Amino acid sequence: xxxxxxxxxxxxxxxxxxxxxxxxxxxxxxxxxxxxxxxxxxxxxxxxxxxxxxxxxxxxxxxxxxxxxxxxxxxxxxxxxxxxxxxxxxxxxxxxxxxxxxxxxxxxxxxxxxxxxxxxxxxxxxxxxxxxxxxxxxxxxxxxxxxxxxxxxxxxxxxxxxxxxxxxxxxxxxxxxxxxxxxxxxxxxxxxxxxxxxxxxxxxxxxxxxxxxxxxxxxxxxxxxxxxxxxxxxxxxxxxxxxxxxxxxxxxxxxxxxxxxxxxxxxxxxxxxxxxxxxxxxxxxxxxxxxxxxxxxxxxxxxxxxxxxxxxxxxxxxxxxxxxxxxxxxxxxxxxxxxxxxxxxxxxxxxxxxxxxxxxxxxxxxxxxxxxxxxxxxxxxxxxxxxxxxxxxxxxxxxxxxxxxxxxxxxxxxxxxxxxxxxxxxxxxxxxxxxxxxxxxxxxxxxxxxxxxxxxxxxxxxxxxxxxxxxxxxxxxxxxxxxxxxxxxxxxxxxxxxxxxxxxxxxxx
Amino acid sequence: xxxxxxxxxxxxxxxxxxxxxxxxxxxxxxxxxxxxxxxxxxxxxxxxxxxxxxxxxxxxxxxxxxxxxxxxxxxxxxxxxxxxxxxxxxxxxxxxxxxxxxxxxxxxxxxxxxxxxxxxxxxxxxxxxxxxxxxxxxxxxxxxxxxxxxxxxxxxxxxxxxxxxxxxxxxxxxxxxxxxxxxxxxxxxxxxxxxxxxxxxxxxxxxxxxxxxxxxxxxxxxxxxxxxxxxxxxxxxxxxxxxxxxxxxxxxxxxxxxxxxxxxxxxxxxxxxxxxxxxxxxxxxxxxxxxxxxxxxxxxxxxxxxxxxxxxxxxxxxxxxxxxxxxxx
Ligand SMILES: Nc1ncnc2c1ncn2[C@@H]1O[C@H](COP(=O)(O)OP(=O)(O)OP(=O)(O)O)[C@@H](O)[C@H]1O
Ligand SMILES: [Mg+2]
Numbered sequence: 107x108x109x110x111x112x113x114x115x116x117x118x119x120x121x122x123x124x125x126x127x128x129x130x131x132x133x134x135x136x137x138x139x140x141x142x143x144x145x146x147x148x149x150x151x152x153x154x155x156x157x158x159x160x161x162x163x164x165x166x167x168x169x170x171x172x173x174x175x176x177x178x179x180x181x182x183x184x185x186x187x188x189x190x191x192x193x194x195x196x197x198x199x200x201x202x203x204x205x206x207x208x209x210x211x212x213x214x215x216x217x218x219x220x221x222x223x224x225x226x227x228x229x230x231x232x233x234x235x236x237x238x239x240x241x242x243x244x245x246x247x248x249x250x251x252x253x254x255x256x257x258x259x260x261x262x263x264x265x266x267x268x269x270x271x272x273x274x275x276x277x278x279x280x281x282x283x284x285x286x287x288x289x290x291x292x293x294x295x296x297x298x299x300x301x302x303x304x305x306x307x308x309x310x311x312x313x314x315x316x317x318x319x320x321x322x323x324x325x326x327x328x329x330x331x332x333x334x335x336x337x338x339x340x341x342x343x344x345x346x347x348x349x350x351x352x353x354x355x356x357x358x359x360x361x362x363x364x365x366x367x368x369x370x371x372x373x374x375x376x377x378x379x380x381x382x383x384x385x386x387x388x389x390x391x392x393x394x395x396x397x398x399x400x401x402x403x404x405x406x407x408x409x410x411x412x413x414x415x416x417x418x419x420x421x422x423x424x425x426x427x428x429x430x431x432x433x434x435x436x437x438x439x440x441x442x443x444x445x446x447x448x449x450x451x452x453x454x455x456x457x458x459x460x461x462x463x464x465x466x467x468x469x470x471x472x473x474x475x476x477x478x479x480x481x482x483x484x485x486x487x488x489x490x491x492x493x494x495x496x497x498x499x500x501x502x503x504x505x506x507x508x509x510x511x512x513x514x515x516x517x518x519x520x521x522x523x524x525x526x527x528x529x530x531x532x533x534x535x536x537x538x539x540x541x542x543x544x545x546x547x548x549x550x551x552x553x554x555x556x557x558x559x560x561x562x563x564x565x566x567x568x569x570x571x572x573x574x575x576x577x578x579x580x581x582x583x584x585x586x587x588x589x590x591x592x593x594x595x596x597x598x599x600x601x602x603x604x605x606x607x608x609x610x611x612x613x614x615x
Numbered sequence: 616x617x618x619x620x621x622x623x624x625x626x627x628x629x630x631x632x633x634x635x636x637x638x639x640x641x642x643x644x645x646x647x648x649x650x651x652x653x654x655x656x657x658x659x660x661x662x663x664x665x666x667x668x669x670x671x672x673x674x675x676x677x678x679x680x681x682x683x684x685x686x687x688x689x690x691x692x693x694x695x696x697x698x699x700x701x702x703x704x705x706x707x708x709x710x711x712x713x714x715x716x717x718x719x720x721x722x723x724x725x726x727x728x729x730x731x732x733x734x735x736x737x738x739x740x741x742x743x744x745x746x747x748x749x750x751x752x753x754x755x756x757x758x759x760x761x762x763x764x765x766x767x768x769x770x771x772x773x774x775x776x777x778x779x780x781x782x783x784x785x786x787x788x789x790x791x792x793x794x795x796x797x798x799x800x801x802x803x804x805x806x807x808x809x810x811x812x813x814x815x816x817x818x819x820x821x822x823x824x825x826x827x828x829x830x831x832x833x834x835x836x837x838x839x840x841x842x843x844x845x846x847x848x849x850x851x852x853x854x855x856x857x858x859x860x861x862x863x864x865x866x867x868x869x870x871x872x873x874x875x876x877x878x879x880x881x882x883x884x885x886x887x888x889x890x891x892x893x894x895x896x897x898x899x900x901x902x903x904x905x906x907x908x909x910x911x912x913x914x915x916x917x918x919x920x921x922x923x924x925x926x927x928x929x930x931x932x933x934x935x936x937x938x939x940x941x942x943x944x
Binding site: 410412431432433436437442444449450451452453454455456460463464465467468471474475476478518 | 827834
């Protein structure tokens with residue numbers, strides 16, 4: 107059976123100082139195929155893609171397009187060959203409008219040299235509408251939510267008419283609805299004969315959208331097969347090299363009668379959110395659910411002190427936190443794992459050990475000087491506990507894979523021994539094995555008497571991990587749901603405003 | 616008490632070894648370049664490798680060397696300080712005026728240093744509270760401090776300094792100028808602070824990612840003040856060293872020093888984007904630049920040509936650094 111290959115990558119190898127990111131990897135893509143690429147954090151998925159896109163140069167190996175060998179020296183060449191990618195990080199110009207981003211570098215001009223803005227925005231808008239993306243072509247990109255930016259990036263790639271489109275963890279920032287929208291777009295592309303490479307840590311997505319799947323482990327290809335021939339457990343086993351038990355490890359769920367650790371009352375910051383109150387008990391995971399852009403992130407940022415609220419109060423173990431700066435929240439034992447780790451969670455140019463200790467240097471210093479051994483010991487401990495994949499603790503964080511970077515942020519607060527942990531989408535871009543480790547860590551934190559506020563747009567996750575869930579819509583509480591009443595439908599109805607159970611929640615929380 | 620010192624000294628030494636090794640490649644190349652440079656100069660001119668010339672070279676380099684140390688803190692924090700040359704002059708003149716007016720030397724020195732730190736604090740306040748970009752805030756201070764210097768001195772040299780103060784620059788200890796030891800002391804202190812202190816960690820964190828640093832509980836305000844105060848303080852030390860060396864308070868002293876200090880740090884591997892840089896790198900950077908000047912003078916190279924060369928050196932140093940980074944990424 108001879109299939110016409112769109113892309114063939116043969117025996118691709120790539121080493122970085124200290125790691126062999128890819129070791130003789132073969133990868134094929136056919137027209138109209140949706141090819142899933144899975145593997146643990148640091149397995150080499152992004153590296154393989156970046157080589158195809160000309161962002162990295164392979165040490166060895168060949169790339170064939172339509173059976174002909176090509177050399178893709180830089181991203182511009184990849185673009186010329188009609189290869190497009192949506193990366194893990196957003197790559198739009200934030201100051202420009204959506205339309206300008208669409209036409210970046212090729213704005214249509216009239217004979218007088220003026221930009222034809224009507225054409226730019228007209229075409230962009232038509233295209234966005236056609237894909238069902240509710241964004242105005244004229245709004246500047248920085249005003250859009252991360253999810254909207256992601257959708258715009260996807261639309262732009264589709265607009266450019268690429269023959270191969272790569273999605274590197276596209277759903278990390280998306281809510282259910284948008285994920286569905288994305289899948290529609292992918293199916294459309296597939297039916298038009300485009301080859302699609304789809305990277306994700308959410309395996310059920312692989313089964314839903316892909317027809318073929320390739321597993322990478324430690325830079326080698328483990329298996330390539332049609333998705334019908336493999337089940338979820340086998341896939342995980344192939345990725346991680348062992349079987350994983352239950353995903354959501356919780357020893358016990360809370361009955362919410364214990365001591366209150368965190369109390370938030372009537373927290374308000376106009377116009378983002380209003381009158382938010384809740385209590386989190388020792389040993390409890392308190393979920394905050396809402397559609398992307400509902401104000402969850404802003405609420406936790408304010409209670410942590412990253413942003414000053416207009417009014418309302420926060421207390422930890424009964425002691426009022428004077429919310430002015432993050433330092434105040436941290437002193438009271440609050441730790442925030444932010445959703446945008448590169449901008450807010452990490453000093454990416456600095457080493458792993460530095461970042462792990464970043465919030466705790468006051469604990470390991472005397473007379474202003476650091477205890478270097480303690481610093482090293484703590485870093486080693488968390489690198490080991492969370493299985494952070496790095497050649498040494500002195501490696502700069504920016505050289506780690508996405509999931510490993512996230513583990514470094516979590517380590518920072520573990521290291522600080524916070525009592526109240528706020529996790530804002532903590533498993534974004536984290537592989538299955540590490541996810542289970544993170545859930546297990548949450549459980550361990552709870553056993554040690556911590557309280558956890560957990561934000562996730564991913565329903566199975568938040569339903570699996572939380573004791574109670576407060577649903578937020580447009581900055582207001584829509585209702586507090588107890589574990590016994592959890593159901594996807596209920597939560598989604600509340601989050602989208604179809605069911606109004608509001609107000610009463612505040613008094614009972 | 617005994618136990619405390621024990622456990623404190625251990626981590627320091629272990630950490631030092633580790634960090635020195637980790638930092639080796641880049642600094643080692645720089646030192647190598649410097650050594651090659653000295654050898655070439657010794658071959659080209661017999662007058663380079665003489666005790667007299669080296670002593671002179673070290674004495675001259677010490678001043679700009681100290682100023683560059685302060686600049687390194689600022690650059691690592693992601694800022695820039697264009698006011699160091701003027702602060703140097705202001706502190707030097709103030710110290711000189713006080714001494715001539717009869718203030719005890721020690722007191723005059725302390726006041727001059729405090730004034731330097733104070734001007735640094737003003738920079739820090741303008742930058743943090745006023746949200747003025749460091750480039751602009753310190754540019755303003757550069758002009759203002761120079762103006763102040765001219766005002767207090769009437770734009771004239773301050774003469775008649777007390778003997779012991781003037782002699783300090785002439786003293787040698789084990790054959791090396793006392794000024795060199797001032798520099799050395801501050802080098803050691805700065806290595807300790809940048810590598811092993813909390814303040815040092817904070818400066819790196821802020822330079823690398825301000826928002827992440829803030830969300831990790833680092834006090835941006837105090838550390839910003841701290842960085843510019845250190846820079847002002849170092850400039851003031853430089854001002855006193857220069858006043859002692861020139862035996863007079865000179866109101867025009869230190870012009871263009873900000874550029875030499877930035878050049879030293881950048882040649883030494885500091886990144887103007889922040890979060891990157893080492894004291895040792897800056898020290899070697901300062902020595903390389905000073906040696907080019909000195910060797911050029913000895914060889915009778917046109918000083919303007921030298922200026923061109925140094926300009927090229929700065930750009931090439933950054934280019935090589937960028938290329939190295941590009942390869943590993
Ligand atoms: N620029 C770089 N410099 C040094 N090492 C790198 C660099 N980029 C990637 N690596 C290393 O190469 C390996 C593969 O990384 P890659 O980003 O391809 O992983 P990934 O499979 O995409 O992981 P994730 O699921 O976490 O995104 C990792 O060990 C990573 O640390
Ligand atoms: Mg990746």
